[in-house]
Amino acid sequence: MKICVCDIGGTNFRMAVFENGSLYDVKKIKTPNFYLYNEKEIKRLIVDALISGFTEKKNIYTDMNRFSVCFPGPVTQEGEVLGSSVIFGTTLKERFFLKRELEERLPDVTVSVMNDLTAAAYRYMGNGNFCLITVSSGIGNKVCIDDRVIIDPEGRTGEIGHYSADGIELGIECTCGTGKDHVGMIASGRGVELIARRFGSEKETEAGKLFLKSALYVGCCGDSLQITAEMLARAADNGDVFSRYVIDFCTKPLASEICLLAIAMHIPKFIIIGGFALHCEYYMEALVRNIKEKGIYNFTDTEIEKMIVCGVRDDDHGLIGAGIAVAI
Numbered sequence: 001m002k003i004c005v006c007d008i009g010g011t012n013f014r015m016a017v018f019e020n021g022s023l024y025d026v027k028k029i030k031t032p033n034f035y036l037y038n039e040k041e042i043k044r045l046i047v048d049a050l051i052s053g054f055t056e057k058k059n060i061y062t063d064m065n066r067f068s069v070c071f072p073g074p075v076t077q078e079g080e081v082l083g084s085s086v087i088f089g090t091t092l093k094e095r096f097f098l099k100r101e102l103e104e105r106l107p108d109v110t111v112s113v114m115n116d117l118t119a120a121a122y123r124y125m126g127n128g129n130f131c132l133i134t135v136s137s138g139i140g141n142k143v144c145i146d147d148r149v150i151i152d153p154e155g156r157t158g159e160i161g162h163y164s165a166d167g168i169e170l171g172i173e174c175t176c177g178t179g180k181d182h183v184g185m186i187a188s189g190r191g192v193e194l195i196a197r198r199f200g201s202e203k204e205t206e207a208g209k210l211f212l213k214s215a216l217y218v219g220c221c222g223d224s225l226q227i228t229a230e231m232l233a234r235a236a237d238n239g240d241v242f243s244r245y246v247i248d249f250c251t252k253p254l255a256s257e258i259c260l261l262a263i264a265m266h267i268p269k270f271i272i273i274g275g276f277a278l279h280c281e282y283y284m285e286a287l288v289r290n291i292k293e294k295g296i297y298n299f300t301d302t303e304i305e306k307m308i309v310c311g312v313r314d315d316d317h318g319l320i321g322a323g324i325a326v327a328i
């Protein structure tokens with residue numbers, strides 16, 4: 001069975017045909033976002049782009065009558081999009097009835113709309129209970145129990161990135177607008193970059209002194225504001241002491257959240273995806289070490305050792321997951 005799948009990202013849409021676990025005919029389209037358009041225009045342009053992308057594929061694969069779309073923001077069970085900071089920038093004035101609008105224009109097609117991380121979780125189903133965590137510009141999660149993604153009808157689960165990190169008082173305002181020092185502002189790629197820039201500028205502290213001796217100091221001409229997440233990941237993997245200090249610090253709040261989730265729901269496996277974590281071996285190493293140092297009640301050392309695993313190192317989670325979600 002062929003399924004037309006689409007992963008809507010903040011910069012690009014990717015559309016493809018999914019069949020028997022594989023993707024083909026992948027096409028990239030630019031996402032209309034708040035930099036250029038208002039809310040009403042973005043909604044119209046997204047629907048139009050999805051319809052023309054589907055129609056184009058339908059003209060080739062005439063027997064295809066399923067369309068599965070994943071979106072970077074909360075989506076209700078009815079396929080209503082509640083928002084997306086990367087596409088709309090601010091809170092939506094009105095809900096985006098994406099599934100209904102697609103169904104109205106494609107009456108003979110079965111349409112499905114879901115959150116992108118929910119879709120990604122489907123890719124890992126069939127191997128017991130797990131929690132999927134993405135570490136990229138922010139942090140998000142989905143818990144999967146008995147081959148079901150746990151989501152409330154309004155699609156509001158999976159926001160561990162917006163928990164205020166225990167014991168950290170840096171006063172960093174979160175982009176969600178509801179508090180400070182949220183885990184997503186510390187343990188994400190963007191968070192690690194932010195903390196490195198701040199620590200590097202504090203010359204009298206232990207971290208500040210390490211920055212003076214760091215390879216990054218030379219690379220940034222002494223200006224910590226020039227540090228990027230990519231530079232930090234590379235330096236940490238090459239043994240740079242300052243970069244490792246920052247990553248040790250930044251992974252602690254995520255390690256605490258994993259310990260709590262594991263204890264609360266006896267989750268044996270945490271699958272990590274997302275650009276930053278998967279491109280920095282030291283990040284994964286520090287995360288596991290922080291979890292082991294904390295310890296988890298009811299889990300043996302061996303179980304903790306096997307608990308954190310890397311997801312597939314590609315960009316196809318949304319597309320493949322959106323296909324699997326409607327194929328099963």
Ligand SMILES: [Zn+2]
Nearest residue numbers: 162174176182
């Ligand atoms: Zn937040």
